[in-house]
Amino acid sequence: MTDVTTPAAPPSRYRYYVLAILIVVYTFNFIDRQILGILKDSIQTELGLTDTQVGLMGGIAFAALYSTLGIPIAWLADRYSRTWIMTGALTLWSGFTAACALATSFWGLFALRMGVGIGEAGGVAPAYSLISDYFPPRQRGRALAAFSFGIPLGMALGILLGGLIAASIDWRAAFVVVGLAGLLIAPIFKLTVRDPKRGGLDAGPADQAPADPAAAPAKAASVPQVFNLLRRKPSFWLLAFGAAASSVCGYGVAFWLPTFFQRSLGLTLTETAWYYSAITLFGGVAGIWMGGALADRFGAKNRGAYALAPALAFLVALPFFFLALNAPTLPIAFFLFLIPTGLNLAWLGPVITAVQHLAPPPMRATASALFLLVNNLLGIALGTYYFGWASDLLKPWFGQESIRYAIYSGGGFYLVAATLLLLASRSLRKDWVD
Numbered sequence: 001m002t003d004v005t006t007p008a009a010p011p012s013r014y015r016y017y018v019l020a021i022l023i024v025v026y027t028f029n030f031i032d033r034q035i036l037g038i039l040k041d042s043i044q045t046e047l048g049l050t051d052t053q054v055g056l057m058g059g060i061a062f063a064a065l066y067s068t069l070g071i072p073i074a075w076l077a078d079r080y081s082r083t084w085i086m087t088g089a090l091t092l093w094s095g096f097t098a099a100c101a102l103a104t105s106f107w108g109l110f111a112l113r114m115g116v117g118i119g120e121a122g123g124v125a126p127a128y129s130l131i132s133d134y135f136p137p138r139q140r141g142r143a144l145a146a147f148s149f150g151i152p153l154g155m156a157l158g159i160l161l162g163g164l165i166a167a168s169i170d171w172r173a174a175f176v177v178v179g180l181a182g183l184l185i186a187p188i189f190k191l192t193v194r195d196p197k198r199g200g201l202d203a204g205p206a207d208q209a210p211a212d213p214a215a216a217p218a219k220a221a222s223v224p225q226v227f228n229l230l231r232r233k234p235s236f237w238l239l240a241f242g243a244a245a246s247s248v249c250g251y252g253v254a255f256w257l258p259t260f261f262q263r264s265l266g267l268t269l270t271e272t273a274w275y276y277s278a279i280t281l282f283g284g285v286a287g288i289w290m291g292g293a294l295a296d297r298f299g300a301k302n303r304g305a306y307a308l309a310p311a312l313a314f315l316v317a318l319p320f321f322f323l324a325l326n327a328p329t330l331p332i333a334f335f336l337f338l339i340p341t342g343l344n345l346a347w348l349g350p351v352i353t354a355v356q357h358l359a360p361p362p363m364r365a366t367a368s369a370l371f372l373l374v375n376n377l378l379g380i381a382l383g384t385y386y387f388g389w390a391s392d393l394l395k396p397w398f399g400q401e402s403i404r405y406a407i408y409s410g411g412g413f414y415l416v417a418a419t420l421l422l423l424a425s426r427s428l429r430k431d432w433v434d
Contacts, residue, residue: 015134018193019143022127023150025090025189028182029123030154032097032116033062035162035178037255038273039171041262043109046171051259051395051403053106055388058255061110063381066117067373070125074369075223077126078362085122087190090182093119098179101172125368132356132364133196138296140356141306145292145349152284152345155254156277163258163273198361226366229359235424235431236358236367239307239351240374242420246314247379249413250344252387254280256403259391263400265330275330279337287313287342292349303432304425306354310347311421314414317343321411325404347421354424357432386410 036043040054049057077085096115103109127147135143158178165174221229230236261272294309302308317340324340327333352368359367390406398405 018134019131019146021189021193022131022147023153024185025086025123026127026147026150027154027157028090028094028178028185029120030151031158031161031178032093032154032182033120033158034155034254035097035158035174036113038159038162038258038269038276039166039174040255041259042166042171042269047104047106047109049106051388051391052385053388055255055385057106057110057113058380058388059384060381061113062117062120063376063379063384064117065114066121066380067377069118069121070369070372070376071223071366073122074125074365077122077129077365078221081195082126082130082365083190083193083195085126087186089119089122090189091119091186093117093123094179094182094186095119096179097182098176100175100179124372125365128352128356128368129198129361129365130193130196132361133198137357141292141296141349141353142289144352144356145288148288148292148345148348148352149285151348152280152288152341155284156281159258159280160273160277163269163277167268167270167273221363221366223366226359226363227370229363230367230370233358233431234427235307236355236371237374238420238424238427239354240371241378242307242311242417242424243347243351243371243375244378245413245420246310246344246347246417247375248383248386249410249417250383251380252383252410253344253407255384256387256391256407260325260403260407264404265333275334279334279341283338283341284345286338287344287346288348290342291346292353294350296353303354303428306350307421307424307428309350311418311425313343313346314418314421318411318414321414322408325407347417351421354428354432360433383410383413 036054036058040058043049044051044054073085073089093116096112096119099115100109100112103112128144131143131147132140161178162171162174165177258272258276261267261276262269267275291309291313294305320336320343321340324333324336327336352371355368355371356364387403387406387410390409391402394402394405
């Protein structure tokens with residue numbers, strides 16, 4: 001008789017260490033990804049760039065290769081060492097971040113940001129797969145939500161460190177400091193994180209894999225096979241495009257709010273760094289943990305909760321988003337911004353967990369990469385560009401306030417996201433893979 005007993009999880013202390021260092025790596029992923037947002041006004045002044053050019057540099061320059069290369073890299077991660085892939089990715093994106101200090105033109109910086117995207121393409125999908133093999137199903141929502149703390153932590157540190165270093169030295173020094181810091185983490189990660197057995201914590205013999213992932217390539221599916229599985233699952237597409245719609249506004253607003261604070265509210269670069277980093281840190285961490293905890297609590301009884309919870313979060317966030325943009329004082333604006341900042345990120349734990357359960361373990365990294373392709377190619381590329389383009393378009397009528405009105409127009413993406421996720425909540429039970 002086949003033994004279908006689920007093996008015990010790795011020792012708690014070690015798996016929480018692995019989660020912690022994965023959070024650190026993801027934090028650097030977002031420091032290097034988002035630091036351009038706080039530095040862009042200084043870069044614009046020196047290089048003579050328009051808002052549209054900056055939007056392209058922060059969007060398509062990063063997202064094009066970041067999104068598309070994620071698929072072949074995830075294909076490798078489903079077959080070979082995930083820790084080696086992540087170590088190489090961290091080294092590459094950190095090196096390109098430091099090299100951004102050498103840019104002297106729009107196209108030079110555009111090319112270097114493409115290099116950052118190439119490196120970061122290998123930093124996320126393998127991590128999702130690792131976490132799913134270190135934590136049992138009942139804890140994955142919270143574990144993946146905790147991993148997603150790297151987003152607000154990285155954004156907050158990128159904003160704070162980038163702003164303070166640029167204000168005291170210059171924007172080039174900011175790129176060098178954060179890039180070199182990432183390079184120091186890479187060898188520590190490789191020497192201390194083991195690649196676990198794939199599917200070792202999932203029930204059923206079909207989900208079991210040999211201890212050495214590279215030893216059984218037949219267990220891993222090709223990209224067309226994974227795509228063929230997912231294309232028949234409405235939940236995948238609703239989750240992917242719902243997350244992408246929210247990311248258009250989420251990434252775009254995160255990139256352009258520092259400009260709003262400086263142009264519309266009159267804050268200095270240093271003031272913006274402290275003010276916005278605090279909003280991102282406190283609001284983002286609270287929202288991500290809330291989303292993961294609620295999904296794990298209610299998702300055991302109703303799989304649709306993994307999509308329903310973030311859909312409701314977007315609907316609640318929208319009015320607070322507009323109130324915050326029109327708050328009469330900075331302290332009031334600060335507390336109002338905390339709410340939509342948190343709710344905007346509450347989808348991460350639930351939706352990512354749901355995507356992990358739309359495919360069997362040997363397909364998870366590739367399934368995650370296909371999800372990230374949709375989410376990031378639309379979210380980062382379109383979101384960052386859209387608000388810069390809209391700001392330039394509206395500038396003849398609103399002048400310095402054009403970025404405020406550009407941000408207003410982005411709220412409709414939350415409504416699209418909520419609608420798609422509500423639809424996904426109805427099909428998740430059928431598409432779920434235990």
